[in-house]
Amino acid sequence: MNLNPEEIKDKLGLGPDKVWGAIGEFSEPDELVAAGRKIKEMGYTKLDAMSPFPVHGIDDAIGIPPSRLGWMVIWFSALGALTGLVLIWWVGAVNYPVVIGGKPLFDFTYSIPVTFELTILFSAFAVFFGMWAFNGLPQLYHPSFKHPSAYRATDDRFLLVIEATDPKFDPQQSVEHLKSVGAAMVEVVEG
Amino acid sequence: MSVVVEQNPALMEVNPPLVRANSHHELTEQISAITEGDVVKTPMKYWITLGITSSIAGLLLVMLTFLVWNGIGVWGNNRPVGWAWDITNFVFWIGIGHAGTLISAVLFLFRQKWRTSINRSAEAMTIFAVMCAGIFPLFHTGRPWRAYWLFPIPNTDLNIWQNFRSPLIWDVFAVNTYFTVSALFWFTGLVPDLATLRDRATTKVRQWIFGALSLGWRGSARHWSNYEKAYLILAAISTPLVLSVHSIVSFDFATSVIPGWHTTIFPPYFVAGAIFSGFACVLTLLVIARWTLNLDNLITIKHLENMNKIILVTGSIVGYAYATEFFIAWYSGNPYERFTFINRAFGPYAWAYWTMVSCNVISPQFFWVKKFRRSIPFMFILSITTNIGMWFERFVIIVTSLHRDFLPGSWGYFKPTWVDIGTFVGTIGLFLTLFLLFARFLPMIAISEVKGVLANEKHAFKGEEVLAK
Numbered sequence: 191m192n193l194n195p196e197e198i199k200d201k202l203g204l205g206p207d208k209v210w211g212a213i214g215e216f217s218e219p220d221e222l223v224a225a226g227r228k229i230k231e232m233g234y235t236k237l238d239a240m241s242p243f244p245v246h247g248i249d250d251a252i253g254i255p256p257s258r259l260g261w262m263v264i265w266f267s268a269l270g271a272l273t274g275l276v277l278i279w280w281v282g283a284v285n286y287p288v289v290i291g292g293k294p295l296f297d298f299t300y301s302i303p304v305t306f307e308l309t310i311l312f313s314a315f316a317v318f319f320g321m322w323a324f325n326g327l328p329q330l331y332h333p334s335f336k337h338p339s340a341y342r343a344t345d346d347r348f349l350l351v352i353e354a355t356d357p358k359f360d361p362q363q364s365v366e367h368l369k370s371v372g373a374a375m376v377e378v379v380e381g
Numbered sequence: 382m383s384v385v386v387e388q389n390p391a392l393m394e395v396n397p398p399l400v401r402a403n404s405h406h407e408l409t410e411q412i413s414a415i416t417e418g419d420v421v422k423t424p425m426k427y428w429i430t431l432g433i434t435s436s437i438a439g440l441l442l443v444m445l446t447f448l449v450w451n452g453i454g455v456w457g458n459n460r461p462v463g464w465a466w467d468i469t470n471f472v473f474w475i476g477i478g479h480a481g482t483l484i485s486a487v488l489f490l491f492r493q494k495w496r497t498s499i500n501r502s503a504e505a506m507t508i509f510a511v512m513c514a515g516i517f518p519l520f521h522t523g524r525p526w527r528a529y530w531l532f533p534i535p536n537t538d539l540n541i542w543q544n545f546r547s548p549l550i551w552d553v554f555a556v557n558t559y560f561t562v563s564a565l566f567w568f569t570g571l572v573p574d575l576a577t578l579r580d581r582a583t584t585k586v587r588q589w590i591f592g593a594l595s596l597g598w599r600g601s602a603r604h605w606s607n608y609e610k611a612y613l614i615l616a617a618i619s620t621p622l623v624l625s626v627h628s629i630v631s632f633d634f635a636t637s638v639i640p641g642w643h644t645t646i647f648p649p650y651f652v653a654g655a656i657f658s659g660f661a662c663v664l665t666l667l668v669i670a671r672w673t674l675n676l677d678n679l680i681t682i683k684h685l686e687n688m689n690k691i692i693l694v695t696g697s698i699v700g701y702a703y704a705t706e707f708f709i710a711w712y713s714g715n716p717y718e719r720f721t722f723i724n725r726a727f728g729p730y731a732w733a734y735w736t737m738v739s740c741n742v743i744s745p746q747f748f749w750v751k752k753f754r755r756s757i758p759f760m761f762i763l764s765i766t767t768n769i770g771m772w773f774e775r776f777v778i779i780v781t782s783l784h785r786d787f788l789p790g791s792w793g794y795f796k797p798t799w800v801d802i803g804t805f806v807g808t809i810g811l812f813l814t815l816f817l818l819f820a821r822f823l824p825m826i827a828i829s830e831v832k833g834v835l836a837n838e839k840h841a842f843k844g845e846e847v848l849a850k
Contacts, residue, residue, distance in 0.1 A: 238602055249606055300545065303548075308554065310621070310625075320611070345580065
């Protein structure tokens with residue numbers, strides 16, 4: 191099998207001929223939210239923002255759905271509790287029953303601490319790994335890093351992104367739209 | 382350019398801003414600069430301090446090697462005092478850790494914005510303190526290389542399961558969960574700041590290190606949405622966790638039948654004491670960090686004053702708990718219980734008891750006075766006496782209860798050996814070494830969170846300005 195770098199890039203949607211999106215820069219969070227709202231009103235649906243801290247109101251302005259993390263975590267919490275109870279019952283009352291200090295082989299009351307800790311432990315792992323999974327991280331490369339202000343999105347700049355997958359996206363028009371809502375340094379970035 | 386908003390001086394007086402900076406960029410610069418300077422150019426006093434603390438940490442290694450070589454008989458523990466400095470130090474260090482979680486989780490749920498300047502270093506402190514704590518029970522087992530016996534792992538050399546009826550195994554689960562969750566929480570909070578450091582990196586090495594550690598974080602609104610939810614859930618589960626950990630530590634004592642230990646007040650009393658000592662330790666570290674790293678604009682006198690208020694509250698709860706214990710000892714009518722408490726205050730360990738009372742109950746009361754709450758030298762000294770007091774609290778609980786057994790024939794008096802002392806001093810060295818390395822190489826203030834507070838305050842002041850006009 192011949193691995194042609196060009197073909198691989200093509201399949202991954204990378205390369206100078208693949209437009210990933212248009213990005214514009216703002217210097218204040220309020221401007222970002224206001225501009226985002228206007229862009230969304232123009233009919234764009236695939237929007238994103240990049241900011242150094244969570245900007246209040248941006249999710250609503252550009253239509254980011256609420257995180258589903260909580261619903262995922264609750265199942266792992268239940269699994270943690272179940273693991274604790276089954277573990278204590280199985281090792282104490284089934285697999286190797288030993289009477290110690292006249293205490294019952296299994297009882298709910300003395301199982302509470304370990305069950306509780308395992309519930310917390312499982313939930314924490316679910317939150318931690320779930321958050322990265324939902325965010326698609328870790329990721330070695332992202333097209334948005336090509337924007338000249340991307341490195342300032344972790345400092346003091348607020349970027350508004352229109353992704354190329356948006357049905358309304360057009361490289362020239364989208365740039366104009368971003369400029370019309372006050373964005374600076376508007377550029378089309380390639381994959 | 383960011384807009385600099387003129388702040389109303391009258392308003393500043395009533396409600397001074399928590400963060401003083403002209404722009405987000407200024408904050409990035411100030412906090413990142415601490416971590417970024419050329420390693421070679423770090424001030425000599427830093428290396429000297431690090432040299433001293435790491436030598437003390439080296440002492441810990443020597444002590445532990447000596448202990449493993451000879452067996453735990455080199456510690457002063459012996460009948461009737463089977464638990465002594467080791468468990469005192471364990472409870473002491475675990476307690477110190479609790480303030481970090483309280484600041485990062487509980488204050489977050491209560492929307493206390495002032496926590497953002499101190500939560501990162503407090504969380505780091507938690508992790509390092511729990512590491513120090515873990516050393517003591519681990520080596521008290523005598524055979525630390527068999528530590529995996531503590532976990533329910535099917536194995537062929539033990540052939541028996543752990544006893545889940547024992548509070549000691551609860552403790553294993555509590556402390557390990559606590560360490561893991563604290564580390565995950567800390568790392569989650571660090572990632573956006575690591576991305577900041579990555580984007581500012583000027584050398585290939587820094588780019589690689591922070592590029593890998595920041596996992597490709599780009600501050601996308603989708604990232605933040607999941608991140609904020611994750612942070613909220615972690616805070617919500619850490620809050621009961623932190624309460625449970627010291628409650629379970631107190632079960633080690635409370636579920637026994639030793640007079641002085643067998644009391645139901647222990648869980649809340651231990652938790653309050655833990656927060657009390659932990660806040661004192663955060664205060665000690667932050668007063669030094671604020672002074673040496675010029676962080677006055679981020680860790681303001683208001684932050685310090687708030688911490689002092691918490692020290693006052695928890696110190697008073699601890700004092701109240703001491704009084705309750707005494708009352709119940711008398712009211713129970715149990716002669717052993719009565720004897721234990723009278724012996725604590727007037728017996729051979731009276732010196733330890735009164736050190737504890739004066740450090741924990743009397744001295745925090747100075748914080749009723751605003752002038753003391755805002756005096757940095759005063760709070761620094763008080764934070765140290767508080768930690769001395771809280772160490773003695775655990776010593777008093779453990780040693781005074783054990784040294785007088787039910788049988789007068791087995792009464793004794795515990796004295797620490799040089800290995801006891803060396804091991805404890807060594808953990809202090811380890812703790813300070815880790816903290817110094819953290820303060821030098823990682824952002825010790827949560828950059829993204831402080832920026833959020835700054836943005837909010839600009840809003841608030843802008844609003845007031847508009848109203849004034």
